[in-house]
Amino acid sequence: MEEQSEDRSHVRKFAGLPIPPDLKGSHFFNLYFATFFIACLMAIPAVIQPAYLKEVINIPREQAGSINSGLQNMSQIATLLFVGFFGILSDRVGRRILVALGFVFCWIFFIVYGYTQEIALAMGITSVGGQVAIAYIIRFFIGVGIVLSFPQTTTMVADYTTPRDRGKGMALHGAMMGLGSMLVFGVMVQLARKTGMMSLFYMSGALGFLGFLVARWGIVDRLPKGKAQKTGFKVIYQEVSKSLTLKVGYIVTIITRADIAIVATFIILWMVYMADAEGITAVKATARGGLVMMVTSLVTLISYPFLGILTDRVGRIPVIIAGLIVSGSAFCLVAVTNNPFSPLMYLYASLICVGFSGVAVASVTLTADAAPKQLLGSILGGFNTMQPIGILFFLQAGGYLFDKWGYWGPFALKGVASLICGLWIWTIRKQITIPELK
Secondary structure (H helix, E strand, C coil): CHHHHHHHHCCCEECCEECCCCCCHHHHHHHHHHHHHHHHHHHHHHHHHHHHHHHHHCCCHHHHHHHHHHHHHHHHHHHHHHHHHHHHHHHHHCCHHHHHHHHHHHHHHHHHHCCHHHHHHHCCCCCHHHHHHHHHHHHHHHHHHHHHHHHHHHHHHHHHCCCCCHHHHHHHHHHHHHHHHHHHHHHHHHHHHHHCCHHHHHHHHHHHHHHHHHHHHHCCCCCCCCCCCCCCHHHHHHHHHCCHHHHHHHHHHHHHCCHHHHHHHHHHHHHHHCHHHHCCCHHHHHHHHHHHHHHHHHHHHHHHHHHHHHHHHCCHHHHHHHHHHHHHHHHHHHHCCCCCCCCHHHHHHHHHHHHHHHHHHHHHHHHHHHCCHHHHHHHHHHHHHHHHHHHHHHHHHHHHHHHHCCCCHHHHHHHHHHHHHHHHHHHHHHHCCCHHHC
């Protein structure tokens, strides 16, 4: 034991993570740097859309919830269509090339997105419905770019780490997501108050370009040893169907992946349409919503080191259960709040994000632990396919409830679902095993 401890103490490390002999510290740094860029690009649409659709395209108020959630769901449709295939492809051709290609998509289509109305008018489309349709198409291609990049960075963290330190590796990945959100909500949105909404589209394109440079020349693939197996969705289904551990990881992802999208989309949307009553413009309301999200991102960022340690030391399942209870309860509290500008929104949104982050770190770690090594990219591709199923349902149902029932609908729906999921996992917790950690 003493020899093992001594050997481990002499291993090169990056932020506490052992660096394998075939990698450099710069590879870890650039992988997390690429994660930071894609996190920014994932957060930006929820910020841009409400004010852009209201002020530029002039969508009707009674359809605001459905249209905004529908646009957000274009990324989920792209994910549902492609993420499983890209996961399988990554086992064959590597992760890096897909990450770089995804950033190219974001680089181009975020800038194009800012010219939605001009493109529609150039095509002779003057109706609001037609312009929204063009926005949906462009938003879909942005979704393809995100699907190419984001899931592969998660898989590469699993490639770079061992089960003993994987929770910390995933937590650091989540921390970079938090930093990306902070940049968007705390800096970019506030700049847009002075430079105009269009500047956000240009900044997004610049982030895509920088992400491409980092992915192309800063990271390397570290695929599992041995020949990649020929896989397909049937093989993934067979592996998941015989493993309760994988089933839990997949189901938890369906239920929780929409958490941040619900918070960002509907709190900002709620603020934008309460702006007149507050005596402020839609852009200023967006900035106020961005400030809420910036604070929650900061709180989440601080929590990530503890979440990683808890995931490795206390266990994946206890962290998942606790996260579901915390986030579910906070969603219910938002649902009974009457004013989106209330200071309590900072607390509730922070609890949701911290709970979600714990679940996200623990569930992806759990799934990576239980996945056969030669199928890691494929199993995580299936895992990522579960994400859009949940987001599509909760965002679209939430948008409908927002329009028909009121602001509280999407938050109540999401809170109850998380609490039920947490209770279910608690009842079966003793049946869940992790092969490598027995």
